[in-house]
Structures are given as C-alpha cells and as structure tokens.
Amino acid sequence: MASTLVGKQAVVIGAGMGGLTAAGALADFFDQVVVLERDTLPSEPAHRAGTPQARHVHALLLSGQRALSELFAGFEQDLARAGAVPLRVGLDVRMERPGYDPFPQRDLGWFSYAVSRPTIECAVRRRVESRANITLRQHCRVEKLLASPNGETVSDVRYENDNGASETIATDLVVDASGSGALTLDLLQSIGRPLPEETTIGIDLGYATCVFAIPDDAPTDWKGVMTFGQAPHNSRGGLMLPLEGNRWMATIGGRHGDVPSGDAEGFLTYAQALRTPTIYNAICHAERLGGVARYGFRESVRRHFERLDEFPRGLLPIADAICRFNPIYGQGMSVAAQEACLLQTLLGRLAGDNNPIAALAPTFFAEVQTLIETPWAVATFDFVFPETRGQRPADFETALKFGIALTRLAAEDPAVHKLTAEVQNLLRPRSAYRDPTLVQRVIAIMAES
Numbered sequence: 126m127a128s129t130l131v132g133k134q135a136v137v138i139g140a141g142m143g144g145l146t147a148a149g150a151l152a153d154f155f156d157q158v159v160v161l162e163r164d165t166l167p168s169e170p171a172h173r174a175g176t177p178q179a180r181h182v183h184a185l186l187l188s189g190q191r192a193l194s195e196l197f198a199g200f201e202q203d204l205a206r207a208g209a210v211p212l213r214v215g216l217d218v219r220m221e222r223p224g225y226d227p228f229p230q231r232d233l234g235w236f237s238y239a240v241s242r243p244t245i246e247c248a249v250r251r252r253v254e255s256r257a258n259i260t261l262r263q264h265c266r267v268e269k270l271l272a273s274p275n276g277e278t279v280s281d282v283r284y285e286n287d288n289g290a291s292e293t294i295a296t297d298l299v300v301d302a303s304g305s306g307a308l309t310l311d312l313l314q315s316i317g318r319p320l321p322e323e324t325t326i327g328i329d330l331g332y333a334t335c336v337f338a339i340p341d342d343a344p345t346d347w348k349g350v351m352t353f354g355q356a357p358h359n360s361r362g363g364l365m366l367p368l369e370g371n372r373w374m375a376t377i378g379g380r381h382g383d384v385p386s387g388d389a390e391g392f393l394t395y396a397q398a399l400r401t402p403t404i405y406n407a408i409c410h411a412e413r414l415g416g417v418a419r420y421g422f423r424e425s426v427r428r429h430f431e432r433l434d435e436f437p438r439g440l441l442p443i444a445d446a447i448c449r450f451n452p453i454y455g456q457g458m459s460v461a462a463q464e465a466c467l468l469q470t471l472l473g474r475l476a477g478d479n480n481p482i483a484a485l486a487p488t489f490f491a492e493v494q495t496l497i498e499t500p501w502a503v504a505t506f507d508f509v510f511p512e513t514r515g516q517r518p519a520d521f522e523t524a525l526k527f528g529i530a531l532t533r534l535a536a537e538d539p540a541v542h543k544l545t546a547e548v549q550n551l552l553r554p555r556s557a558y559r560d561p562t563l564v565q566r567v568i569a570i571m572a573e574s
C-alpha cells in the first residue's frame with residue numbers, strides 16, 4: 126500500500142475490463158475499494174450475461190498487454206499459463222487487404238497473446254481478488270448515484286443486493302465502469318447539469334462468431350487470419366484467431382444490413398462469400414464447437430466530458446462509458462487498461478493536494494484525450510462507406526489517400542511496417558505519421574498513383 130491515501134472508500138460500478146483495471150489502480154490510494162457487479166462472477170473463465178460481446182473475438186493489443194502488466198506485474202505470464210497462444214506480431218496473423226493477399230508477413234519483434242475474452246477477464250479478476258483491500262460484490266445491480274443536496278458531490282451509491290433489497294453505500298469516489306455510462310448521465314440529469322456532447326459514427330455492424338477445433342491439417346504458414354473487404358463496395362470482413370484449448374474463434378461480419386445470419390449454414394455461406402477463401406477453406410471441414418453467437422453494434426460513441434464546465438466531485442466515468450470504439454479495430458479493452466494506468470498516475474500526482482478528488486475528474490477528462498485521439502482517428506476511416514452516419518472529417522479524402530499510400534510503403538519497407546504496427550497497437554500516437562521524411566515518402570507515392 127502506498128502511504129498517501131486519497132480517500133477511505135471508492136466504489137467501482139461493473140467488473141468488466143474497465144472496472145477491474147480501475148479497481149487495481151485505486152487500491153493503492155483508498156483504504157477500501159468495492160466493486161459492484163450485477164452478474165454472477167464465475168470462478169473459471171465463462172460467459173456471463175453482462176458482457177455479451179465476450180462471445181466474439183477479443184484481440185488484446187500490445188498497448189493493452191503492457192498496461193495490464195503495469196497494473197498487475199507479470200500479467201503476461203498469467204495469460205501464458207491460462208493457455209493463451211503467443212503470436213509473433215506481423216508474422217503469425219495473415220493480413221489480407223485488397224491488393225495484398227497477404228500483406229508481407231514479417232516478424233516485427235514482439236509477441237502478443239491470442240486468448241478468449243472470458244479468460245483475459247478471469248485472469249484480471251484473480252489479480253483483483255488477491256488485493257486485500259478490494260472487495261468484489263456480485264449480484265449487486267447499481268440503481269442510482271446519489272448526490273449532495275446542492276448536486277456538487279456524489280456521496281452514495283444505491284444498489285439492489287442479492288436478495289432484491291435496496292442498499293446504499295457511502296463513498297468518496299464512484300468510478301462508473303458500467304459500459305453504458307447511463308448512471309452518470311442519469312445523475313447529471315437529476316441534478317440539472319448539462320449532458321456531455323457526443324460525437325457518433327453510425328456503422329450498423331453485424332457480427333457472427335463460431336468456435337472450431339483446430340484440425341490436424343490446419344495451415345502451418347499462419348496462426349490467425351484477418352480478411353478485409355473491398356471498401357466501399359464490400360463491407361464484409363473476418364477475423365479468425367486461435368484460442369486457448371487448441372481452438373479457433375472466427376468472427377465474420379458486415380455493415381448496414383449485409384450481415385451474417387444466426388445459423389451454422391448461414392455462417393459458412395457468409396464466410397464463403399468473403400473476399401478471399403482463406404477463412405472458409407480453414408473452417409469448412411473443421412469441427413464446430415457450439416452455436417453461432419451474433420452481435421449488433423450500431424455506432425461508435427465519444428462523450429465529450431472534457432467540454433463540460435463543471436462536473437460533480439467524486440464521480441469518474443471510465444472506459445466504454447466515455448468512448449465506445451468500433452470493435453473491428455480491437456481497441457476497447459486496451460484503452461480501458463491504459464485509462465486505468467492514467468488513473469493510477471493521476472492519483473499518485475494529486476495525492477498530496479488539498480482536495481485531490483475534486484481535481485481528479487477534470488484532470489482525467491483533459492488527459493485521457495491523448496489516449497483516445499489515436500483509436501478514435503482510426504474509427505473515422507469508417508466514412509469510406511457512404512452509408513456511415515456522422516460528421517465526415519473535412520480532410521477525409523486526403524487522409525484516405527495518405528492511408529493507402531502509407532500501407533503501400535509499409536508493404537515495401539519493414540521499418541515503416543513496424544511503425545504502422547506500433548500505431549495500430551496504440552504504442553505510439555498517430556502523430557508519428559507526421560514525421561517530415563515519412564510524409565515526403567508517402568506524398569511521393571500519392572503523386573505516382
């Protein structure tokens with residue numbers, strides 16, 4: 126325990142990736158951290174109702190892996206012990222993009238881990254459970270956040286307990302990691318404060334996922350495959366990654382109505398119509414383990430809490446409650462873990478102040494923008510599809526041409542390939558692409574084409 130405490134008790138709403146990582150960050154700065162989760166929390170990796178997305182491929186980016194190891198030293202070994210499959214970044218996942226089938230496969234020098242979302246979450250949960258001052262309370266559905274009469278401070282959390290009875294818990298800080306952030310918005314409304322402005326990008330994504338036993342005659346030149354459609358005419362894509370237990374998880378999907386059906390036959394038919402046959406050829410004779418899971422994702426949402434003039438003391442929304450990213454880029458868990466690291470850093474910095482909790486939310490909202498900027502900028506490429514709803518950036522055409530030329534350069538030059546992998550894995554900001562020498566080289570390619 127650190128010697129500088131910020132408060133007696135913190136309450137975290139939700140034991141998903143945002144809530145668990147936030148609890149890990151808070152534990153050094155509060156006497157007690159209580160996590161309230163509406164679901165039953167399984168002792169082994171298993172699906173649960175509150176995180177339906179966990180039935181689909183969940184890629185953990187290198188930034189997320191590092192952030193989790195920063196919060197929980199040795200976390201990568203936890204994943205390895207849980208059966209996660211090590212992947213050499215740049216080499217083991219066959220990337221199929223129009224014009225590059227496949228994109229050059231090179232070992233870029235890092236390992237990432239492919240593993241199911243329930244196993245990642247279970248590994249984080251075990252770390253959190255091992256902290257003496259964190260309590261995980263399952264079957265506790267938070268109903269309302271309660272503020273002081275003048276609305277300036279959030280003081281209590283009301284929840285429905287195991288027996289269906291209402292209970293109230295007093296707290297110095299509430300972290301809303303419920304995914305939806307609805308409780309934060311309800312609180313703002315109840316005290317007559319404005320809601321944050323939202324930027325949305327409407328993509329109407331439809332996902333379907335199946336798990337297969339990896340057959341003995343599986344291809345040996347890749348461990349996973351990512352297939353992109355030919356935008357803007359074809360939005361269909363697929364990602365198949367290995368999982369613990371010698372399995373593949375294949376997620377396929379498209380946009381604006383061109384989405385897979387929920388039956389096994391429809392799944393294979395859709396897979397067969399992907400731009401390349403790689404995924405279909407791999408799974409068509411493989412043993413399917415379980416049914417088809419589906420998920421609809423309407424829009425990416427960024428809530429601009431940083432633009433609010435005032436915000437109640439003692440409340441902090443985090444992870445998806447602030448920003449929900451298009452899942453195809455695999456960013457949400459990694460950004461959640463990075464945000465928990467930021468929370469830990471800020472608490473350390475503010476701990477000596479007179480009123481650290483008052484300064485926490487405004488400082489967090491200001492500084493988290495740097496974390497969100499790069500993954501959100503990736504999502505704006507969704508405007509390549511004309512049906513995408515939202516404010517298309519004014520320089521979109523130029524950004525798109527720049528991206529296409531940069532991809533060509535990355536295919537030719539391993540150093541540029543490595544740089545793009547660093548940005549995609551959120552290890553470096555997108556501003557790395559503004560390097561003058563790189564810009565000159567990209568512009569030369571744009572001019573050629």
Ligand SMILES: Cc1cc2nc3c(=O)[nH]c(=O)nc-3n(C[C@H](O)[C@H](O)[C@H](O)COP(=O)(O)OP(=O)(O)OC[C@H]3O[C@@H](n4cnc5c(N)ncnc54)[C@H](O)[C@@H]3O)c2cc1C
Binds near residue numbers: 268452
């Ligand atoms: C289809 C799909 C695929 C995805 N793929 C990836 C991927 O490949 N890689 C990646 O990094 N991210 C991916 N994501 C995003 C990732 O799942 C989220 O960004 C991440 O889980 C965010 O964590 P969170 O804590 O905000 O929300 P969640 O992890 O969803 O957790 C919210 C928790 O709050 C609980 N809760 C909600 N309301 C209450 C309440 N009132 N009281 C108590 N508990 C409550 C819920 O039960 C749940 O446990 C994907 C998302 C989707 C939809």
